[in-house]
Amino acid sequence: MSATLQKNTPAAPDLASALARPPRGGWVEAARAAAEARLEQTGLPGRRDEYWRFTRPDTLTAPEAGTAALLKDDEAPFFGGTDCLNLVFVDGAFDADASDKLEGTGLTIERLADVAATSDHWAQELYGVLEARGQKPVVRPLAAINTARATDGLLIRATGKVEKPIAIRYLRRDADADAMLHSVVRVEEGASLTLLENGPAAARFNSVLEVDLGDEAAFHHIRTQGRDHERREATHIFARLGRESLFKSFTLSANGALTRNECIIEMTGDDGVAHVAGAALGDGASGAFHHDDTIFVTHDALRCESRQVFKKVLRNGAVGVFQGKILVKAGAQKTDGYQISQSLLLDEDSQFLAKPELEIYADDVVCSHGSTTGAIDETALFYLRSRGVEKAEAQDLLVLSFLAEAIEEIDDADLAANINDRLAAWLRRRRS
Amino acid sequence: MLKITDLHVQLEEEDKKILKGVNLTVETGKVHAIMGPNGSGKSTLSYVLSGREGYEVTQGSAELDGEEILEMDPEERAAAGLFLAFQYPVEIPGVGNMTFLRTAVNAQRKARGQEEMSATDFLKEVRAKAKSLKIDADMLKRPVNVGFSGGEKKRNEILQMAMLEPRMCILDETDSGLDVDAMKLVADGVNALRDEGRSFLVITHYQRLLDHIKPDVVHIMADGRIIKTGGPELALEVENNGYADLLEGTA
Ligand SMILES: Nc1ncnc2c1ncn2[C@@H]1O[C@H](COP(=O)(O)OP(=O)(O)O)[C@@H](O)[C@H]1O
Numbered sequence: 001m002s003a004t005l006q007k008n009t010p011a012a013p014d015l016a017s018a019l020a021r022p023p024r025g026g027w028v029e030a031a032r033a034a035a036e037a038r039l040e041q042t043g044l045p046g047r048r049d050e051y052w053r054f055t056r057p058d059t060l061t062a063p064e065a066g067t068a069a070l071l072k073d074d075e076a077p078f079f080g081g082t083d084c085l086n087l088v089f090v091d092g093a094f095d096a097d098a099s100d101k102l103e104g105t106g107l108t109i110e111r112l113a114d115v116a117a118t119s120d121h122w123a124q125e126l127y128g129v130l131e132a133r134g135q136k137p138v139v140r141p142l143a144a145i146n147t148a149r150a151t152d153g154l155l156i157r158a159t160g161k162v163e164k165p166i167a168i169r170y171l172r173r174d175a176d177a178d179a180m181l182h183s184v185v186r187v188e189e190g191a192s193l194t195l196l197e198n199g200p201a202a203a204r205f206n207s208v209l210e211v212d213l214g215d216e217a218a219f220h221h222i223r224t225q226g227r228d229h230e231r232r233e234a235t236h237i238f239a240r241l242g243r244e245s246l247f248k249s250f251t252l253s254a255n256g257a258l259t260r261n262e263c264i265i266e267m268t269g270d271d272g273v274a275h276v277a278g279a280a281l282g283d284g285a286s287g288a289f290h291h292d293d294t295i296f297v298t299h300d301a302l303r304c305e306s307r308q309v310f311k312k313v314l315r316n317g318a319v320g321v322f323q324g325k326i327l328v329k330a331g332a333q334k335t336d337g338y339q340i341s342q343s344l345l346l347d348e349d350s351q352f353l354a355k356p357e358l359e360i361y362a363d364d365v366v367c368s369h370g371s372t373t374g375a376i377d378e379t380a381l382f383y384l385r386s387r388g389v390e391k392a393e394a395q396d397l398l399v400l401s402f403l404a405e406a407i408e409e410i411d412d413a414d415l416a417a418n419i420n421d422r423l424a425a426w427l428r429r430r431r432s
Numbered sequence: 433m434l435k436i437t438d439l440h441v442q443l444e445e446e447d448k449k450i451l452k453g454v455n456l457t458v459e460t461g462k463v464h465a466i467m468g469p470n471g472s473g474k475s476t477l478s479y480v481l482s483g484r485e486g487y488e489v490t491q492g493s494a495e496l497d498g499e500e501i502l503e504m505d506p507e508e509r510a511a512a513g514l515f516l517a518f519q520y521p522v523e524i525p526g527v528g529n530m531t532f533l534r535t536a537v538n539a540q541r542k543a544r545g546q547e548e549m550s551a552t553d554f555l556k557e558v559r560a561k562a563k564s565l566k567i568d569a570d571m572l573k574r575p576v577n578v579g580f581s582g583g584e585k586k587r588n589e590i591l592q593m594a595m596l597e598p599r600m601c602i603l604d605e606t607d608s609g610l611d612v613d614a615m616k617l618v619a620d621g622v623n624a625l626r627d628e629g630r631s632f633l634v635i636t637h638y639q640r641l642l643d644h645i646k647p648d649v650v651h652i653m654a655d656g657r658i659i660k661t662g663g664p665e666l667a668l669e670v671e672n673n674g675y676a677d678l679l680e681g682t683a
């Protein structure tokens with residue numbers, strides 16, 4: 001090795017240097033190159049970044065995923081009672097044999113890996129485009145690196161009212177797999193689509209989902225991030241809403257050493273409605289539990305409604321983070337913005353860090369936000385116990401009660417019941 | 433059935449004595465009423481008997497069928513057959529009334545070593561009992577007590593009592609906040625449960641509930657003690673003369 005090279009201290013290896021660059025060519029090349037340039041400019045998130053003040057990014061930016069023990073799961077499949085188009089990824093790799101055919105009524109659905117090399121694709125107007133829009137005013141380098149380096153994901157285009165939900169089922173087999181997926185959803189004018197996601201996808205998972213809603217389009221998203229204790233994940237949803245469109249996203253998270261869910265919503269058409277909700281529960285005693293919801297909603301149209309409902313149940317040193325912002329641009333009159341973030345601390349070791357923000361440049365708007373941290377209501381606990389319900393079970397009922405407002409954000413009654421039953425079962429499992 | 437002996441209770445958090453030697457025995461199958469001015473300790477007695485935290489028993493005992501209950505958890509007392517209809521029933525958002533009832537019924541059956549009730553049997557029984565209390569299907573579906581009127585909350589308490597079939601029922605101010613019709617409905621619900629194996633302790637500030645739920649024995653409570661015990665005529669005396677005379681008599 002030459003003397004000149006030895007003088008320079010090599011940069012510490014990180015995700016960007018460790019991760020291979022996808023092959024060149026095809027419609028996606030330009031988007032990847034642009035994202036690579038964004039990443040070059042911002043670098044990966046570091047401890048000092050204001051946007052990462054409450055959550056340490058180092059395990060998300062490290063070159064290796066690290067090992068996350070596999071949980072032996074004997075649960076019935078999620079959304080089992082619902083007829084879905086099932087798509088399976090194992091450790092981030094598509095499993096064609098386990099998946100249904102990529103087809104459906106009112107729908108085109110393709111794998112990024114299958115079509116990335118073609119010269120033209122409808123998704124090129126969106127891939128990396130919504131992500132790039134979401135980089136201002138706050139940078140999101142983990143999303144940029146995903147656009148630049150992800151080699152697979154789904155490109156879904158709904159042209160009609162799609163009856164069957166698309167269910168992406170993530171499975172784990174390898175204890176230290178590192179997964180990165182980038183999906184794009186376009187719901188055309190008047191069309192509708194439901195997307196379900198379930199599973200801990202890998203030891204470490206970086207996911208980007210870009211959602212573009214045409215006028216009067218509707219998109220329902222229900223996601224569960226399963227019970228593996230040591231998994232880590234950083235997810236981004238970038239949504240852009242057209243006139244009178246509806247966007248609803250709900251996430252249930254249990255366990256996981258580190259979860260950072262970012263949701264960036266842009267209301268660009270008048271009379272749009274966007275609701276994003278989350279219910280998270282974790283126990284610091286099973287290693288670590290750190291759960292971060294970071295939300296940014298921009299109102300840039302008339303009479304839009306946005307709602308953020310986030311609830312966290314924390315125990316044994318678990319940490320919950322909520323950073324939520326509503327930005328109302330000048331002229332976005334009659335905006336109705338609501339944000340609530342609440343934590344239920346089951347002991348004194350756990351903590352909840354919340355940073356709710358409103359930034360409003362229009363004068364005729366209604367925006368409210370609230371954040372609370374509390375313990376179990378002793379009066380309610382006594383009421384339940386006085387009816388013969390054991391203390392632990394009574395506490396679980398109150399946990400369900402606390403999370404109910406978030407779960408009520410799921411419109412479909414069967415899916416909501418499925419989530420609620422699952423939660424109840426998880427709580428019961430802890431007790432036995 | 434219930435035997436309270438020289439019960440002294442103070443607050444855990446501060447040095448405030450509330451019950452100062454309560455003696456009371458409710459025989460099996462009987463209805464006893466406790467009347468008394470506000471702040472005399474009636475609710476405290478009901479809470480201490482059912483096991484609420486925050487109170488310290490400094491002296492005395494309370495036995496249910498000869499078994500000391502003051503050391504038991506609230507759920508154990510419930511399983512032993514004690515029930516308190518709350519003065520202020522608690523709202524529990526997000527938990528369906530039906531789910532709550534079913535959880536409670538099955539928890540008690542489990543504690544007593546009985547099998548869980550099947551979903552169909554349970555549904556049948558709830559519907560029948562709810563109907564007689566004029567509780568409709570909607571109220572059963574809604575979250576526990578959320579958005580219920582005062583009367584609906586009290587009827588819901590009686591429905592829980594009817595489903596749980598306790599042997600010792602304590603009713604704390606079940607008449608408060610009710611109009612005459614609602615009170616009649618609640619009283620009918622209670623009377624339907626009267627049984628030679630079941631006892632009641634009816635706490636009330638006013639005599640009017642006792643027109644509907646006829647007590648066998650009436651106690652007057654003041655400043656943490658039972659100061660007088662008599663028959664139903666004692667309630668009428670309170671109705672006519674207020675508490676002032678009775679209180680003076682003891683001063
Ligand atoms: N948790 C408490 N904290 C403070 N004071 C209490 C508490 N519980 C009862 N007390 C006091 O004890 C006395 C008796 O109250 P309570 O039992 O509610 O009476 P009643 O039901 O007869 O109106 C009152 O002076 C009341 O203020």
Ligand SMILES: [Mg+2]
Nearest residue numbers: 474475519605
């Ligand atoms: Mg009282």
